[in-house]
Structures are given as structure tokens and as C-alpha cells.
Amino acid sequence: METVTTHSLPPDIVEFIEACKQQEHSDSYLIAVLHRIQGQFGWLSEDHMNEVAQRLQVPSATVSGVATFYHFFRLKPRGKHAVSVCLGTACFVKGADRVLSAFESELGISLGETTQDGLFSIEVSRCIGVCALAPVVTINEKTYSRVTPTQVPEMIRAEAEKG
Amino acid sequence: MASITSAYGALLEKALKEYDESGAARKVIIQVGSATCEITAGADRVRAEFDKLIIASGRDDILLKQVGCTGRCAREPVVGVFVPGQIPAKYEQVTEEKVHSIFQSHILKGQPVTELILDKKSNRLYDHLVTICSSSQCCGDKGSALEARLLKAIEAQGVPSESVGIMHSGCMGLCDSASDPDQRVMMVFPEKVIYRFKTDAELAEIVTSQLKENTILTKYVTHTDRVLEEFFKQYGDVSFFNRQTRLTLRNSGLIDPESLTDYMLKDGYKALPWILKEKTPEWVIEEVTRSGLRGRGGGGFPTGVKWKNTTLNDDPIRYVVCNADEGDPGAFMDRSALEGDPFTIIEGMTLGGYAVGAHKGFIYVRAEYPLAIERLENAIEVTRENHLLGKNILNSGFDFDLEIRLGAGAFVCGEETALLHSIEGKRGQPRIRPPYPSQSGLWGHPTMINNVETWANIAAILLFGADWYARFGTEQSKGTKVFALAGKVKNTGLVEVPMGTSLREIIFDIGGGLEEGRTLKSVQTGGPSGGCIPASKVDTPVDYEHLKALGSIMGSGGMIVLDDEDCMVATARFFVEFTQSESCGKCVPCREGTLRMLEILDKITMGQAELADLDRLERLARLVKHTSLCGLGQSAPNPVLSALENFREEFEAHITERRCPAHKCRQLLQYSVDADKCVGCTLCARRCPVSCISGERRGVHVIDADKCIKCGECFNACKFGAVLQK
Missing domain, CATH: 3.10.20.600 (Ubiquitin-like (UB roll))
Structure with missing residues (x-):
């Protein structure tokens, strides 16, 4: 069996994995472990996933199978300012597709891409449950409601100013 | 060892003491809605501003509270101001600036800021507000007849008509008035009393005493259902709310979702100790069955039957699960219920655990709902500390504990077998049923899965009774x-x-x-x-x-x-695109079928389809519906089939006329310039990304239809309405 060459998970996550292993059905905590890693790093690297497989004693194939199955997990880093356009039904009906196009043309990247300077990335979400304020866009933790395409350049400028 | 009764008694005493010490009964209460959408709309800043002003004012008779969401999303943040003796005022879209005028005028001087009141058109500030039931199911058109009688009485008794507002409300839960068809009810604010009467003479008496002389006429006062009454008292003066019947969301917007005390003071945790002490698990299942409650997650399966089935197997290890994987894009009631009243979900699940003999439960919640997760975690911790969860609950000998498991963004996990796989840490793919989870669920043990909304009803059904619950709704669909x-x-x-x-x-x-x-x-x-x-x-x-x-x-x-302005083809396409990308890929009809359906819909919205494609689409949709493995695939064709049945001519217009009647499908749009309106400002030509608009400054511009990519920039840019979209 191939050994893990890089052990790079931080101690608190290693500790969490160890605690999970004491529980009944320890392999059922795989998704929770991946959530923690993504929460800290913003994405799941191959090294991290391999280390999880070894520490939690589940096959690597299972870890990558789970990580690729769920939309929430990202397998590459996103921009410093992660733009997420909601494309749920209510947002769609209120014109979220045009908001998405506005971000794409303003940033010069397509959905799923990150700008070359690593500052902005665009992704879509499937309903964050704020339907009554549609269309909504989140940039990192901040939620913008009733967004129109014309507001997009200003939103990007304001984010960029934060550095 | 202390009995269940004394353990519960001690808890309730603690809650009452806390309430008493807060002085809430005598104070001015400011309630700020604080669910995800309200916070998005700025509720946190509003609350902080009120907090500053209260401290600055030096008053100690003002209580600032966070409550869950009342569901008036478009007008958030909503702030309620409850001054003892006044009609409760709800302010809409409150900002930090508005906080100052509300505080200065209403809180300090007792003068409500009328122009900021929620739904102010229908809600001027009257001396009295009378709401009368106009629910289509019980009172219906009797409501308008009563209004006429009331107006006559007001005039006859010499009450100034501008001092009384009249509103029609939904069911106030006084449906037993149906047993006497002449009986009428109305609720009067700010006294918040409900009058029950029959004759015009009685009505005249009430009008004189209550509306003219400001004295409550106790001999006609009645009480309704306490669940509904509480909500009506706080929100009954707003038409959006008083036409609703709040059972599931009975506490949302009334209580602080992080306070066990608040929950207990609204009859929370009253059902659990009583049932643990006096009722058998069989009784609980029987009661839930009799209530007629059906699964609120969508399937509508009778809840009591599902509970019963979970007990048929003699496996001693059983689980209960709350499905809070609200993946339907466009639905947010589960989030609101979790954020507004998390304790009732926990009480409901504990009762469910008792009914089916489970000692462990899981709440499977979307990772996209951080606030709901936070409030659930808090509620679980608080209930554990107070022996309402964990080992030997309230000294009853019954053990039950809960764990939260996070989803990770997969719509298919709303399907019960996929959800169970996900809790087990696997890819959330469904499996063939039977066996149903009630026979073989988590790790092969019997598992009872109910949706958030279903769980939210349980404690109320058991406390107030199956008959009470079954009064609401229709013959087949209760509640x-x-x-x-x-x-x-x-x-x-x-x-x-x-x-x-x-x-x-x-x-x-x-x-x-x-x-x-x-x-x-x-x-x-x-x-x-x-x-x-x-x-x-x-x-x-x-x-x-x-x-x-x-x-x-x-x-x-x-x-x-x-x-x-909405195109039904584009809407159907939107849903198929969603289910196609959410298809887990396990079974062929769903994985391949939804993709082919999407391809046909793409052709139609781009104007490249032929009429025979509609038959192909329909045949394929039926095939996917009948042969898919799980609910996702079986129901994925519904948006297409229903649109084809009801709006077929719209599909045909896309195909035969290459036209989108709603002007939504971009590829079918034609842009042109109205020569009479164009002033030649050149804005459209400058905005056009493919330079297909030509024209001299101050001259009429022309769009080259062959080069146009139909982006709509020119249409949006033109300030003179000269660019036409067809």
C-alpha cells in the first residue's frame, strides 16, 4: 500500500478525526471531516484527501468518490472573493441568469473559473433559501439581495477595494 | 429519585422565574426578526442600533428581543413594537436611520411612526381594530354580511367611524361556531379580546361598551384555540398574517429561538413529560395516526402508518431521522422553521423516538443553512443540559439523543434512501425500495424519517389532541x-x-x-x-x-x-437542467433520459426544433417517469409534461413561428430600432459588444440582424424606448 508522504492536516482536524474513530460507525463521519477541511482551506486538495483516507481508514476511492459526488465540495481553490450567484427557481424567475452573465463579462471569466490574479471566482449555488429577496448573490460570507446586472460593476469594485 | 412531574416542575418554575425577572409583562418589547433573510436585509445592524439607543436612554423598562422569521420576507427586516395597552405596531424594512425615528417617537413618546408601519395601506392606526373571520372553509361570505352589520351598529351607537378599522382574517380556530350557524366571532385590538355573539342587539351592546366606552364586555368574551390565539394577538392586525393559520410555525416570530424559557412559556415541553409519564408508545402512534397528519416532505404518506411500520420489526436498535435537506430551489420553510423554533423539532423527535423505541436520532441538514445549524446546535446543547435530551430524560428512564449531520449540496439526498447513505458517510445515491427504511434503514436497522415540517407538528398534535388537529384541512389532507x-x-x-x-x-x-x-x-x-x-x-x-x-x-x-413575461418552455427547461445536473447517475432512465430531454428543450428554446420533437419529448418524459429508480427521476418529467399539457401552444410557437411569446428565450428574440423614437445618441452602438449597430450621431441607427448575438445590451441601454424587442 502506498504510504502518505505529506502529512499536512492541522492538529485540530487530526484530533477531530481521532475523536470520530472512537465513535460507532466511524466511517460515517467522512463528510463531516471533509466539511472541516474545506471550512479551513476553502477546498479539498489531493494530499488532504489521501491523508483523510489513511487516518480514517477508508479507501482513497471512497474519499474521492464522496468528494466528487457532492456539489458543496471544491476540488480546486477559489478566488479570494468568491462570487456565488444563486440559480434557484425564484432567482431564475427574477433574472439571475442575466446577473450571472454580468459577472462573467465584467470579470472576463466563465462560471467555475478564477481570475488570473486569484482575486475573483464565479460559481453558482442552488438556492440558499432567501428566495423572497431574489435574485441573490453571495460574495464570501456576505449576501446581496435583489441584485440587478447594472449593480455588478460597483459590487466588484467594492469587493476589490477590500483587498 | 425525583419523579418526572417534579423534574418538569422544576424546569417550568425556572422558566417562569426567568420570565418574571425579565419583567417582560410590564415592559415595552421590541422584537427584531432574526432569521437568515432578515439578517441579509440588515436585522443585525437594526438590533445593534436599538441596543445603543436603549442604553443611551437609561430606561430599564424596554426589552429588546430577537425572534425567528414571521415569513414576511419582502418587507424585512420587520420590527415589532409592543407597548402595553396599544395596538401592536410592526415596522417594515427598518434601517438604522428608521430605528432612530421609531425609538424617539414610538418608544419614548408613545407615538407610533405611522408611515413606517408594515402594510400601512391596510393598517392605519385606529383606536380599535376589529378582525372578522372570512375563511373560505368556514365563514366565507358570512364575513361581509357581518361587516355590514358591524358598520350599522357603529353608526347607530354613535362611534366615530374613523376610529375603528375593520379587517377580514383567516380562520381563528373558532370553527365550532359552525355548530350554531348564527354564532359570529370577532377579535378587537388593542384589547386582544374575542367576542362571540348572535343577535344585532348583542352586537350593539359590544360596540357600545368596547368601541365607544373602552370597556371590555366580559359576558361575550370567548377564547379560541390557544395555539392560534397567541399568534393572532401579536400579528392579527396585519392582513398578510391574519389570513393565515399558524400551527407549524406557531412560535416563529413569537419566541427567541435560542431561549428554552421562551419555548416553554409557549407550551413547549409540556407534551413530553406528560406522555413519558402517562402514555404508552402505542398511544402516541395511535394519536398521530388519528390526527391524519401526512408527510410534509412531499410524498404525503400517512405519518402514523410510517411510525407503526417502524415498530413491526423486532430489531432492538432503531433510529429516527429529521430530513432537513431542503434542496428544492424555491422552498425555504424548513429553514425558517429550524431558525425560528428549533426546540419543537427536538421535542417532536424525542416523542417520535419514544413512540418507536429509538434512542438515537439524526438531523440531516443542508450545509447551506449555517444559521439553522447554529440554532439547532444551541438547542440540542440547552436541552441536554436541562435533561430533556440524553440519558434518563426527566428521570423517566427513557434515553434519547440527537446528532446533526450535514449534507453537502446534493438534491437527491432529499430522497430517503439517498439521505440514509449520506448519513452513513457515503455517496448519496438511492437504492431500490422495498425494503423501506422503516424495515431496514441506517446500518440495516429500522429507521423512521420525517421532514422538518412534519416533526414541527408532532408536539402540538400530542398536546392538543388528534381531534384538534384534524379539525383543520380537508377530508383527505388534514392540518x-x-x-x-x-x-x-x-x-x-x-x-x-x-x-x-x-x-x-x-x-x-x-x-x-x-x-x-x-x-x-x-x-x-x-x-x-x-x-x-x-x-x-x-x-x-x-x-x-x-x-x-x-x-x-x-x-x-x-x-x-x-x-x-415568463416563458413556460424556458421554465420547464430550467427545471430539467436542474434535475439533470442533480441526477446521481445510478439509473439509466434518469441519467440519460433527463439529458436527452434537456437537449430537445434546448433545441426548442433556440428555435431549431421540429414539431415531431414535441412527441419525442413527451414519449421520453413518460419513459423517464415510469422507469426511473427513485423519486428524483420519477418526478423530473413533471414540469415538462404539465407544461406540454397546459401550454402546448407556447411550445408550438417556438417551433413553427420561431418566436418566444414571452420574449424570454434569447435566441428567438429580434431586435430592431424604431426610427420614430431614435434620437441618434449612439449609446446602443457603443454598448453593442459585436458592433452590429450602425448610424450617424443624431441619425437613426440600424441593427444588423445577421450579426446580432441577441445579448439585449442595446435594449437595456436605450433611454428612449427606441430599441424594440420582438
Whole structure:
């Protein structure tokens, strides 16, 4: 069996994995472990996933199978300012597709891409449950409601100013 | 060892003491709605501003509270100001600036800021406000007859007519008045009393005493259902709310969702100790069965039967699960219920655990709902500390504990077998049923899965009784249902109504209808698994059977209103694109079928289809519906099939005329310049990304249709309405 060459998970996550292993059905905590890693790093690297497989004693194939199955997990880093356009039904009906196009043309990247300077990335979400304020866009933790395409350049400028 | 009664008694005493010490009964209370959408709209800043002003004022008789969401989403943040003796005032879209005027005028001087009041058009500040029941299911048109009688009495008794406001409300839960058809009820604010009477002479007496002399006439005062009464007392003066019947969301917007005390003071944790002490698990299941409650997650399976089935197997290890994987894009009632009243979910699940002999439960919640997760975690911790969860609950000998498991963004995990796989840490793919989870679920043990909304009803059903619950709703569909009203309707938000309420009442009476100048085209219910109901069927009562007959489903309760500017082909395509990308890939009909359906729909919206494609689409949709493995695939064709049935001519227009009647499908649009309106400002030409607009400054411009990519930039840019979109 191939050994893990890089052990790079931080101690608190290693500790969490160890605690999970004491529980009944320890392999059922795989998704929770991946959530923690993504929460800290913003994405799941191959090294991290391999280390999880070894520490939690589940096959690597299972870890990558789970990580690729769920939309929430990202397998590459996103921009410093992660733009997420909601494309749920209510947002769609209120014109979220045009908001998405506005971000794409303003940033010069397509959905799923990150700008070359690593500052902005665009992704879509499937309903964050704020339907009554549609269309909504989140940039990192901040939620913008009733967004129109014309507001997009200003939103990007304001984010960029934060550095 | 202390008994259950004394353990509960000590808890309740603690809660009462805490309430008493807070002095809430005598104080001015400011309630700020604090759910995800309200925080998005700025509720946190509003609360901080009030806090500053209260400290600065030096007053100690003002209580600032956070409460869950009341569901009046489009007007958030909503702030309620409750001054003892006054009609409760609810302010809409409160900002930090508005906080100052509300505080200065209303809190300090007792003068409500009328121009900021929620739904102010229908809610001037009267001396008295009278609400009369006009629920279509009980009182109906008797409401307007009563209004006429009341107006006559007001005039005859010499009460100034401008001092009294009259509103029509939904069911106040006084339906037993049906036993005496002459009996009438009305609620009067700010006294918040309900009068029950029959004759005009009695009405005149009430009007004189209450509205003229400001004295409550106790001999006609009655009490309604305490669950409903509490909500009516706080929110009954706002038409959006008083046409609703709040059972599931009975505490949302009334209590601080992080306070066990608040929950206990609203009859929370009253059912659990009583049942642990005096009732058997069999009784609990029987009661839930008798209530007629059906699964609120969409399927509508009788809840009591599901509970019973979980006990049939003699496996000693059993689990209960709360499905909070609200994946339907356009539904947010589960989030609101979790954020507004998390304790009732925990009490309900504990009761469920007792009923089926489970000692462990899981709440499977979407990772996209951080606030709901936070409030659930808090509620679990607090209930554990107070021996309402964990080993030996309230000294009853019954053990039950809960764990939260996070989803990770997979719509298919709303399907029960996929959800179970996900809790087990696997890919969330469904499996063939039977065996049903009630026989073989988590790790092969019997598992009872119910949706958030179903769980939210349990404690109330058991406390107030199956008969009480079964009074609401229709013969086949009992109780109430929460709908997430969104799309092209004025009052977007959460709406809870008795089953059997018509779409018209929900959209027009509560939702306030559509924006000026727009007409209703269709109502989409049930999200990606549901269908599009045409405007002609808007009088249909909403319950499981009627929606199914129209080719739609109740689903989780998403309700999207579509107007004449929405294209039904594009809408159907939107849902198929969603289910296609959410298809887990396990079975061929869903994985391949939805993709091929999407391809055909793409061709139609791009104007490249032929009429025979419609038959292909329909045949394929039926195939996917009948042969898919799980609910996702079986219901994925519903939006297409219902749109084909009700709006076939719109599909045909896309194909034969290469035209989108709603001007939504970009590839079918034609842009041109109206020579009479064009002033030659050149803005459109400068905006055009492909330089297909030509014309001299101050001269009429022309669009080269062959080069146009139909991006719409010119149409949006023109300030003179000279660019035409066809």
C-alpha cells in the first residue's frame, strides 16, 4: 500500500478525526471531516484527501468518490472573493441568469473559473433559501439581495477595494 | 429519585422565574426578526442600533428581543413594537436611520411612526381594530354580511367611524361556531379580546361598551384555540398574517429561538413529560395516526402508518431521522422553521423516538443553512443540559439523543434512501425500495424519517389532541401546510394555511396579487418535481389529491408565481437542467433520459426544433417517469409534461413561428430600432459588444440582424424606448 508522504492536516482536524474513530460507525463521519477541511482551506486538495483516507481508514476511492459526488465540495481553490450567484427557481424567475452573465463579462471569466490574479471566482449555488429577496448573490460570507446586472460593476469594485 | 412531574416542575418554575425577572409583562418589547433573510436585509445592524439607543436612554423598562422569521420576507427586516395597552405596531424594512425615528417617537413618546408601519395601506392606526373571520372553509361570505352589520351598529351607537378599522382574517380556530350557524366571532385590538355573539342587539351592546366606552364586555368574551390565539394577538392586525393559520410555525416570530424559557412559556415541553409519564408508545402512534397528519416532505404518506411500520420489526436498535435537506430551489420553510423554533423539532423527535423505541436520532441538514445549524446546535446543547435530551430524560428512564449531520449540496439526498447513505458517510445515491427504511434503514436497522415540517407538528398534535388537529384541512389532507411564496407576487414570503385553501386565496388575498399591469400565467408548485398549474385552475383547493390531479405535486411547498413575461418552455427547461445536473447517475432512465430531454428543450428554446420533437419529448418524459429508480427521476418529467399539457401552444410557437411569446428565450428574440423614437445618441452602438449597430450621431441607427448575438445590451441601454424587442 502506498504510504502518505505529506502529512499536512492541522492538529485540530487530526484530533477531530481521532475523536470520530472512537465513535460507532466511524466511517460515517467522512463528510463531516471533509466539511472541516474545506471550512479551513476553502477546498479539498489531493494530499488532504489521501491523508483523510489513511487516518480514517477508508479507501482513497471512497474519499474521492464522496468528494466528487457532492456539489458543496471544491476540488480546486477559489478566488479570494468568491462570487456565488444563486440559480434557484425564484432567482431564475427574477433574472439571475442575466446577473450571472454580468459577472462573467465584467470579470472576463466563465462560471467555475478564477481570475488570473486569484482575486475573483464565479460559481453558482442552488438556492440558499432567501428566495423572497431574489435574485441573490453571495460574495464570501456576505449576501446581496435583489441584485440587478447594472449593480455588478460597483459590487466588484467594492469587493476589490477590500483587498 | 425525583419523579418526572417534579423534574418538569422544576424546569417550568425556572422558566417562569426567568420570565418574571425579565419583567417582560410590564415592559415595552421590541422584537427584531432574526432569521437568515432578515439578517441579509440588515436585522443585525437594526438590533445593534436599538441596543445603543436603549442604553443611551437609561430606561430599564424596554426589552429588546430577537425572534425567528414571521415569513414576511419582502418587507424585512420587520420590527415589532409592543407597548402595553396599544395596538401592536410592526415596522417594515427598518434601517438604522428608521430605528432612530421609531425609538424617539414610538418608544419614548408613545407615538407610533405611522408611515413606517408594515402594510400601512391596510393598517392605519385606529383606536380599535376589529378582525372578522372570512375563511373560505368556514365563514366565507358570512364575513361581509357581518361587516355590514358591524358598520350599522357603529353608526347607530354613535362611534366615530374613523376610529375603528375593520379587517377580514383567516380562520381563528373558532370553527365550532359552525355548530350554531348564527354564532359570529370577532377579535378587537388593542384589547386582544374575542367576542362571540348572535343577535344585532348583542352586537350593539359590544360596540357600545368596547368601541365607544373602552370597556371590555366580559359576558361575550370567548377564547379560541390557544395555539392560534397567541399568534393572532401579536400579528392579527396585519392582513398578510391574519389570513393565515399558524400551527407549524406557531412560535416563529413569537419566541427567541435560542431561549428554552421562551419555548416553554409557549407550551413547549409540556407534551413530553406528560406522555413519558402517562402514555404508552402505542398511544402516541395511535394519536398521530388519528390526527391524519401526512408527510410534509412531499410524498404525503400517512405519518402514523410510517411510525407503526417502524415498530413491526423486532430489531432492538432503531433510529429516527429529521430530513432537513431542503434542496428544492424555491422552498425555504424548513429553514425558517429550524431558525425560528428549533426546540419543537427536538421535542417532536424525542416523542417520535419514544413512540418507536429509538434512542438515537439524526438531523440531516443542508450545509447551506449555517444559521439553522447554529440554532439547532444551541438547542440540542440547552436541552441536554436541562435533561430533556440524553440519558434518563426527566428521570423517566427513557434515553434519547440527537446528532446533526450535514449534507453537502446534493438534491437527491432529499430522497430517503439517498439521505440514509449520506448519513452513513457515503455517496448519496438511492437504492431500490422495498425494503423501506422503516424495515431496514441506517446500518440495516429500522429507521423512521420525517421532514422538518412534519416533526414541527408532532408536539402540538400530542398536546392538543388528534381531534384538534384534524379539525383543520380537508377530508383527505388534514392540518395546515406552509408554502414558500415567491416569484412574481407582491408579498413574497412564508404562508401557512389550512389544507384545501385555494391557490387564489394564497396568491391574491395573502400574497397581494401580482405587480401592477401583470397577469397571472401559471403557478409552479412542488419545485423540480412538480408541475405548472395554469391560471385557469387558480380556484383549485390546495391539497395532495387536487394537486396530483393537475399533474403537479405538493412537494415540499415551494410555490412560484409566473406572469405573462415568463416563458413556460424556458421554465420547464430550467427545471430539467436542474434535475439533470442533480441526477446521481445510478439509473439509466434518469441519467440519460433527463439529458436527452434537456437537449430537445434546448433545441426548442433556440428555435431549431421540429414539431415531431414535441412527441419525442413527451414519449421520453413518460419513459423517464415510469422507469426511473427513485423519486428524483420519477418526478423530473413533471414540469415538462404539465407544461406540454397546459401550454402546448407556447411550445408550438417556438417551433413553427420561431418566436418566444414571452420574449424570454434569447435566441428567438429580434431586435430592431424604431426610427420614430431614435434620437441618434449612439449609446446602443457603443454598448453593442459585436458592433452590429450602425448610424450617424443624431441619425437613426440600424441593427444588423445577421450579426446580432441577441445579448439585449442595446435594449437595456436605450433611454428612449427606441430599441424594440420582438
